[in-house]
Amino acid sequence: MNTGRRSVWLLTAMILGYAFLYGPILSLIVYSFNESRLVTVWGGFSTKWYGELLQNQKLLDAAFLSLKIAALTATGAVVLGTLAALVLVRFGRFRGRTLFSGMVTAPLVMPEVITGLALLLLFVALEQLVGWPSGRSMTTIVLAHVTFTMAFVTVVVQSRLAQMDRSIEEAAMDLGARPFKVFMVITLPMIAPSLIAAWLLAFTLSLDDLVIASFVSGPGSTTLPMVVFSSVRLGVTPEINALATIIVALVAVGILVAARIQHRQDKQREKDMQRAYASE
């Protein structure tokens, strides 16, 4: 009786919690199909805001720029973040390790306004000193984004590396493979799923960032969040609802595909294991 009452209470809390998380997103999706410009008055079903979205050249340009920045950022962050994870998990103690691990984890929680301001001041000082980077552009946004997303990559890869079975690496070393070869042939394929996850995480973080990009962007480099922010500041616009719906749909499809691939891989691994045991 007591546990029954407790689980009812728990279930209510969970339903309310999920409703809180998803209610606002659902309301965006529903009202993106609203005919009326007044976002909260239902004027009938329509897809006209999607049409207007596709004709908004400024927004499309910004979206294209943001995608480019996100792809470059994610690639750079995965390379640097993986190296940082290797250093933290495999290299044991060395001088300067405390500072290193501090610098790796601090960007995870650092308020964006501070990171953005600090990076802008760095770019300005560098330009005065060595003449590079000349002005603010896509380059400075990518550099800034790599710096703050790299921390997230490191955390993801680090936990995979720590849980990895090292015996295969050791076997390869015993057979005379050089460290670099061991890394390329054995470690890399084994941590590949976490690298993909980290790449996607860095990609979305970069695509989503408003504050840091606002500080370090130049006149010619307006990203999607900057365009969205300036139009949202003026009030609610149905085009942004349509944009939100497209983003949510893409994310949902992406996650479903990822879950599907994961599921298939797990099954394949199970089959392989069974076959291996059977052949013994």
Next chain:
Amino acid sequence: MNEISTRVSSVAMTTGEQSVPESRRHRARRSLAVARSGRAGRMLVTALPYLWLVLFFLIPFAIVFKISFSESIRAIPPYAPLFEMVDDTFLQIRLNLANYMMLFEDRLYLAAYLNSIKIAAISTLVCLLIGYPMAYGIARSSKAVRNGLLMLIILPFWTSFLIRVYAWIGLLKNEGLINNFLLWLGLIDQPLPMLYTPFAVYVGIVYSYLPFMILPLYATLEKMDMSLLEAAADLGCKPFKAFLTITLPLSLPGIVAGSLLVFIPAVGEFVIPDLLGGPSTLMIGKVLWTDFFNNRDWPLASAVAVAMLVLLVVPIMLFQRYQQRAEEAKR
């Protein structure tokens, strides 16, 4: 697999054929070479991310600190140099403390500072109160649904943060969904003003940061040994008391990690108070933004950033200690 075993046997054969001292010398020379190249490789692997972080993370803070002592002038860049050579012989250093004086004297800054701490602290507490039962429920649900439930917590994190904050404008407005619903129910006769109030800022922060609270809580609750609770129940302990004396203390690392993950970024939050809060909702991140972008006072904005960092340095170090311990526990 086959290839490896043939290589193993061929290695065994070649070493067997060679005379002992030569093979030992050979092996020693070879391991030295591996060690040397390994050390060089290690240096390279360490240097790349290390130098990157020093250049793009550590040095920028030093520059912020430096510029917080300079004077705001109308120029490009808009601050006076701190060090200047006078007649090519003397190095003149001009330290300007006016920015920090301003932080103490102007009531706006102190109010924004305190208000940020208050809003972040209360939001963290609310996140904990909402997040704990959810994390607990997910950790105690059956394996089949657990991953799905967890996925649903992470999913909003992958959609745009800006757009999720924007969604609340449509809900909280005077002619928004919530007010329309309450009017329709007859609970109120005229719309409740919710948007552009501190309430809206709380809602926005709790909503945006809730997943950051739930995930670490879930991680600790899921690892918990359930037999402890059974033992307590067998010994006649009431469920609520068992929760207070067993579950809660065991989940403390998750509570600390989740709270820091919410509190630290929330103190410096800009987007949420800007979009949902009114002009009266002062937060330090928004003040920094206004000083930088609207007033173009870079030195003052830098001083605000330094003041914020001073406040956050202890929580950030706590968070790092937790993060390190969690990593070590995995190994």
